[in-house]
Amino acid sequence: MRIVDIRESTVPIEADMSNAFINFSKMTVSVLAIVTDEVRDGKPVVGYGFNSNGRYAQGGLLRERLVPRVLKAAPDSLIGEHGDLDPERIWRTAMRDEKPCGHGDRAVAMGVVDMAARDLAAKLADLPLHRLLSERARDPRTPEAPKEQVWVYAAGGYYYPGRGVEALQAEMLSYVELGYRTVKMKIGGAPLAEVRRRIEAVLEVLPDGCDLAVDANGRFELDEALAYADALSAYPLRWYEEAGDPLDHEALRLLAERYDGPLATGENLLSFAEARNLIRYGGLRPDRDILQLDPALSYGLTEFRRTVAMLFNSGWNPDRCVPHGGHQFNLSIAAAYHLRGCESYPGILTPFGGFADECPIEDGHVRLPDAPGIGLERKAPLSRPPPRRRPRACGAPTAAPRRAGPGRRRLAAPPRAAGSGRRWRRRGR
């Protein structure tokens, strides 16, 4: 068994929406396909990966450094103890001669490679990824059996040109209609008085049993983060997310001293070492706060396994983790490592984000798939031939069939639905 080709493509996933820090009108992702000479049902086994959401495509790093190292490796050097291509050997090969630190775009690129290698390994083992991880890559301190259902929440509430509060209410209710019980909206992209009006408008229409989280996307300096903390304390929020710079742990520590409710952060920490610094110096509270580390953006599961061990050793339970990203890879990891849940972006950041079509949302939970692999290509937008773009070959000549990446797609508008309303209740400080 050997890898015969690795193909990558940069695909736009643009949308005319913004959070408090960036606009998504030029957003792209890298998509990677690892093609093997193993044939099942008349087709070569192929592992697919992409670089989660919110970070741009990393084609240069993939084509110039990471992928050529894997293609040039002796085939036997990539075979693990189970006789299959081993994701952790592929990871070490791709990262050869890379100095420590400098996390950022390289962590994103490596996450793509790791996701594709994990998808490949699960297909070769004929298992869905979450079950393979429980068998072969589980931390000894996590339960033996994976979760078969994972709690998910709907992340939306972006700023769109010309969209008012009524449209925001309708968007949030549409997520409830889809089966979500927790929704999230952006803050920090408007003056505080307007932010409060938007929050109160959403709380007014959410049905009983549903709750709301808010996300500032790292927009605030400390003074503003604290002012928002005081204002947000009036509302029964699920959490207050990423108030300030992701690496300003001193500011986060001071915020945690001021704000009693749950804080959430971590999606922009792109390595084990950065996650460890957060735990060491961020002042977060293991009994209530949420860690949103995204394995797909931070060197993949191979690195995240070190983070899981670090959390256990630091007195944290991985149950405090709710990964950023909203895709099938992080969902599988959440199931295997018994994380609290997983983010979701219903109707946006498609076609790679979201969950497999055979797994509907029910009462705030999504069921894990039974099919081998991760399931990216089984999502309806990707399974419809013919593709309209050819991926760029990364190097080695191949006799394998040419596979094309997904075509250019525009984002669908978030689904709309009407819903019943209720009054939000102020939370005492």
Ligand SMILES: [Mg+2]
């Ligand atoms: Mg966020």
